[in-house]
Amino acid sequence: MKLVYFAWVRERIGVGEEDVTPPVGIVTIADLVAWLTGRSDGHAAAFADPARLRAAVDQAFVAMDAPIAGAREVAIFPPVTGG
Amino acid sequence: MKLVYFAWVRERIGVGEEDVTPPVGIVTIADLVAWLTGRSDGHAAAFADPARLRAAVDQAFVAMDAPIAGAREVAIFPPVTGG
Amino acid sequence: MIRVHVSRAPIDVPAELITLEQGGAVATFTGLVRADDGVATLELEHYPGATEAALMRLAEEASARWSLTAATIVHRIGPMVPGERIVFVGTCSAHRTAALTACAFLIDRLKTDAPFWKRETIDGETRWVEARAADDDAAARWS
Amino acid sequence: MIRVHVSRAPIDVPAELITLEQGGAVATFTGLVRADDGVATLELEHYPGATEAALMRLAEEASARWSLTAATIVHRIGPMVPGERIVFVGTCSAHRTAALTACAFLIDRLKTDAPFWKRETIDGETRWVEARAADDDAAARWS
Numbered sequence: 001m002k003l004v005y006f007a008w009v010r011e012r013i014g015v016g017e018e019d020v021t022p023p024v025g026i027v028t029i030a031d032l033v034a035w036l037t038g039r040s041d042g043h044a045a046a047f048a049d050p051a052r053l054r055a056a057v058d059q060a061f062v063a064m065d066a067p068i069a070g071a072r073e074v075a076i077f078p079p080v081t082g083g
Numbered sequence: 084m085k086l087v088y089f090a091w092v093r094e095r096i097g098v099g100e101e102d103v104t105p106p107v108g109i110v111t112i113a114d115l116v117a118w119l120t121g122r123s124d125g126h127a128a129a130f131a132d133p134a135r136l137r138a139a140v141d142q143a144f145v146a147m148d149a150p151i152a153g154a155r156e157v158a159i160f161p162p163v164t165g166g
Numbered sequence: 167m168i169r170v171h172v173s174r175a176p177i178d179v180p181a182e183l184i185t186l187e188q189g190g191a192v193a194t195f196t197g198l199v200r201a202d203d204g205v206a207t208l209e210l211e212h213y214p215g216a217t218e219a220a221l222m223r224l225a226e227e228a229s230a231r232w233s234l235t236a237a238t239i240v241h242r243i244g245p246m247v248p249g250e251r252i253v254f255v256g257t258c259s260a261h262r263t264a265a266l267t268a269c270a271f272l273i274d275r276l277k278t279d280a281p282f283w284k285r286e287t288i289d290g291e292t293r294w295v296e297a298r299a300a301d302d303d304a305a306a307r308w309s
Numbered sequence: 310m311i312r313v314h315v316s317r318a319p320i321d322v323p324a325e326l327i328t329l330e331q332g333g334a335v336a337t338f339t340g341l342v343r344a345d346d347g348v349a350t351l352e353l354e355h356y357p358g359a360t361e362a363a364l365m366r367l368a369e370e371a372s373a374r375w376s377l378t379a380a381t382i383v384h385r386i387g388p389m390v391p392g393e394r395i396v397f398v399g400t401c402s403a404h405r406t407a408a409l410t411a412c413a414f415l416i417d418r419l420k421t422d423a424p425f426w427k428r429e430t431i432d433g434e435t436r437w438v439e440a441r442a443a444d445d446d447a448a449a450r451w452s
Binding site: 087089090091139142143144158160161162163164165166 | 197210211212213215216219220241252253273276277278279280281282283284285294295296297301
């Protein structure tokens with residue numbers, strides 16, 4: 001599964017994208033974020049406050065409790081600030 | 084008193100402006116319009132339906148029952164259609 | 167900065183934007199001569215002096231009510247053809263809702279408060295355009 | 310006609326107007342980098358692919374809901390300076406209320422539905438701009 005990060009999530013993790021294979025039991029975006037926290041200090045810093053995170057599955061915005069089953073690309077990022 | 088006309092009011096009367104001296108007893112715009120009706124067939128045609136007329140005194144829109152005392156310029160015209 | 171202008175020449179929107187873009191949020195409205203109902207030409211008559219005064223009052227009211235940093239109203243007069251711009255209204259504010267709301271106010275109120283009259287030619291026949299009750303209703307919602 | 314574009318180059322509003330002015334009523338909104346709160350530079354990051362898809366969904370929704378004859382959304386990315394245009398939204402419809410309302414819808418919803426992030430530099434210090442609850446409220450009024 002391809003993960004992509006934006007804005008300060010990307011900066012804290014230190015990369016814009018990575019490939020991961022989540023273990024069985026990781027069902028939702030929230031599960032994924034909790035699991036990713038253990039990958040590095042950067043991940044832990046980026047995901048310290050889950051309330052400040054938003055996500056997309058295959059480029060469409062989803063809620064944090066959305067399932068990741070079948071997703072090719074999951075994006076994790078702060079609330080958007082365009083316009 | 085200077086009178087100015089616009090759009091089909093002007094066309095029916097045949098002139099864009101004229102000077103008149105209304106007699107005593109002509110108090111409001113509506114009185115003035117009724118009095119002007121007798122001036123020519125064009126005036127009669129222009130003012131046949133008072134409900135379709137609007138007016139301004141000294142370049143500010145007013146209701147048809149507004150007084151004309153002290154007015155230098157009275158304008159009579161159809162409802163506006165700009166924009 | 168307030169700018170009101172009654173123009174026989176085509177309305178130059180790019181030039182107006184330069185004056186208007188003072189920072190933050192800019193909203194504009196442009197009315198075009200419709201090409202789709204057989205109108206060959208449209209001619210705009212106005213009440214010189216009274217028109218400019220009415221446009222200035224509207225621009226000043228909008229500027230005060232929505233804290234605008236700029237307000238522009240340009241209205242074309244004389245003959246024009248389908249596709250040409252009849253009217254341009256623009257507002258600039260620090261906040262987008264103020265700019266958008268003031269822009270809607272200006273075009274709604276211009277339709278009832280400014281002395282312009284449209285005459286259109288369709289199939290060689292010329293007629294004065296009738297005022298629309300819907301325009302009175304739209305203007306009334308701002309008072 | 311729908312046009313959505315994510316642009317590293319400055320937004321050319323006069324060029325966009327040519328595509329947009331299809332007849333009737335045209336409303337536009339332009340967001341400018343503010344010059345008044347000490348921002349030296351603003352940088353826009355986005356989610357390539359997802360951005361264009363989100364803008365296209367918004368333009369299609371507005372076009373259907375307000376019977377637009379044209380809808381344009383252009384969003385700048387990369388570094389920019391105060392006074393430059395960040396975003397341009399334009400709508401064209403036969404009726405002015407439809408054009409104005411659809412324009413307000415597009416900019417409100419763009420702020421919450423399109424994946425852009427702003428980073429500003431003030432006094433040499435760079436920080437990511439925080440999302441505003443007021444933007445969520447403005448977007449919510451359209452659903």
